[in-house]
Amino acid sequence: MKVTIFGCGYVGLVTGACFAEVGNEVLCVDVDAARVERLNAGEVPIFEPGLEDLVHRNTAAGRLAFTTDPAEAVAHGLFQMIAVGTPPDEDGSADLRHVLDVARTIGAHMDGYRVVVDKSTVPVGTADRVREAVAAELHRRGVQVEFDVVCNPEFLKEGEAVEDFMKPERIVVGADNPRTVELLKLLYAPFNRNHERMVIMDVRSAELTKYAANAMLATKISFMNEMANLAERLGADIEKVRVGIGSDSRIGYAFIYPGCGYGGSCFPKDVKALERMAAAAGYEARLLAAVEDVNRRQKEVLLRKMEAHYGDRLPGRTLALWGLSFKPGTDDIREAPSCVLIEGLLARGARVRAYDPKAMEAVRRRFGDRDGLELVPSPYEALEGADGLALVTEWKEFRSPDFDRIRELLGEPVIFDGRNVYDPDLLAAKGFAYYGIGRGRSVHRPAGAAA
Template sequence: MKNDDHAAGGGSSDAAATSISVFGAGYVGLVTAACLAGLGHAVVCMDTDAERVEQLAAVASGGPLPFHEPGLAELMAGLYRDGRLRFTADAGEAVAHGRLLFIAVGTPGTDDGSADLRHVLSVARAIGEGITREVLVVNKSTVPVGTAERVREVIGASLARRGRADLDFAVVSNPEFLREGSAVHDFMHPDRIVAGADRPAVLAELQRLYAPLLRDPVRQWLPMSVRSAEMCKYASNVMLAARISLMNDLALLAETLDTDIEEVRRGMAGDPRIGAGFLAAGCGFGGSCLPKDLRALLHTAADAGLELPMLEATEEVNERQKLLLARHVAQAFDGHLEGRRIALWGLAFKPGTDDLREAPSEVLIRALLAEGAEVVAHDPMAMPAARLRHALWSGLRFAADPLGAVAGADALVIATEWPQYRDIDWARVRRCMAGDWVFDGRNVCDGALLAARGFNYRGIGRRTHEGAAAAMAVAR
């Protein structure tokens, strides 16, 4: 493709500004749109939800984002006021604006585990029906291998119906690797940028776009085929998921052998071939990516006639792990939870976000309520979303602060590793509680310290510390 649509100026002397449209004002779309505008490009972000578009336009006046992401609202507000970032619900306007057209819509999982591509293909149709010049279509959505070919076919069919089959366009795969809670930083300081295309000129144009972010191009810039780029996103996420599930399996073994999985983890992490990332045992993984992408890759394998037992086990272990805390609580009370008050610290699937999608806390709460327990929950960010999501769950209440959640509680369960839970005054917590059990689903606490404060402590794959005995030992 020719590269004749760049204007002078922009956020870096190394890259000229260009016109960019981002389809999808969800998590990935908003971060992508704001960060590209921050690099000096003229960006239009399009979403079919007109109310969401109005809400996003109001961010410049101090309005809230639809989700929590540190630094994003402030970045968007400045760019919107400067005119470098606009929002629209008109797909035609977005198509007309951009030379680079980013598809960043959701691909939710279906009942059979496959990725729902309706939104991706709907954007492809809008592009095919509206383009009047050469464009580069950049797929940032997480999609199965072969999706770029389907997008290309949809756009090509629309152009043929319009009698414009002569228009040149390219479809590339440029998957995102953004972590919720640090997405703006991750975009602006990428570990790697994966770009899949079948034409060197297209790869060169995309590399120019990202040039200001490439401190070490040889290491960070990873060009490859389109299909390999599509698979790379799934492969990365299932690798992380597999590490977590393996550690959770090892944690169960650690308990039976009277070892401490945290000590084992430190020994493993010291091996540079293993490293420390995603090596913590806990109550299971959640979020919008790992569970969905694991199921989607399993569905892709099944369609190809393959069985992937390791990935199947990864999912099975995670589902088991989400129920582990509820089983621990039930065991502590001899299976009788009727009328028990259980404090829950943490609702979001991870700290730094308000995202409840597939969070272990969801499974835990349902299990405890089913056994007749009352759950009083606290989370620094996710309670507004939880109130809406679980308005009909009788037996679930919310507390304004962590101490309010534990007031009169028979047990405390920690499901999200927010730092304020680790650093709390445990002597005050003990005075507030009626019972003495702490179930640490993220292994954030010092079990011996809690036992010395009079708690009975149980983590995941860690030695159980009995508070009464420890307190007596301290007194002696």
């Protein structure tokens, strides 16, 4: 089948490459000429495991191509997928400018039946606005052709996006017209094997499903972070509590890991956008506001622990940071807790030596040559001249470090573990002061550790 994808960003590229991989002819279009040029030269602008191989293989096979030409793009695909960004505007609502630009482009060039597919995370009601925008352009041109608008949200996790696309847990399709459901079934047939994964519903429900899924996951995390903060004050260990509640199949083990806050391109943006959507509909979404508020504070939790540990010695201290991306497996630092920590430390006159396996370039772009921030090429170099180590993102390579070497390199043996990766008993035995997230006894410094 022929598929056009508007937007060569994260979602667009993964979607395009995966549809091509199963034999479709895919044309990806972007307004960013430099990006399209790089893609045509075989350069994949984002880091996502498996994606580069897919792009190379499918462009070589002639199933995947990139263009900036909107006329060619609209002429190409029966499916016109919209996978452009919906950044938050000033009040946190999703900004639909790019989505509606694409809708107008489709209307401006369309001369036969098309299925317009919203892949971007868009507020409830967007499909109606897309339909109006396409229709207005057709009307302006005096052209009469049919089209349908479908909502088909993605649930891709960064770092596992290709795998998630190839083996989806569910394929949500919101359509108000049965003929489009049949077409979408055909398109998704290669991914819908062994058992039925398609969940068909009306457009508005599909639009809300995406937000509800992300808001639920964010709620689980903020809930656990609140429990962690409570555990700390009550002298309980949240890691024990986590296992205790996760074993209840109604709760489950997934997504209940406490830490120094969630980040990324989806949760923060979608929780805020859903809250705005609720407000616009005359409903005060108190739980969503609390989820967001708990997370905002949680991103400062390591800073608070450092303030408590160093007291008025914090200005002038140097902290080593391990892990800067918002989660392991990506170079993405959007809404990352690391950025809040870096800003907070610099603002308090502390210095930072930071290392990340993938996100150094992104941090360099974001902070420039900021005084007091040094990006170093290896984890142990970050420790040189540092007065403490903070683990912010739990990349695998940080899981089992050489603690003796860490102690020798650090001016003061203290570890702030933002992801509860290390064993507090082991670290205490090795003479470290250890601060985890919500691990009651860990807030008590072991005897003999520096005050």
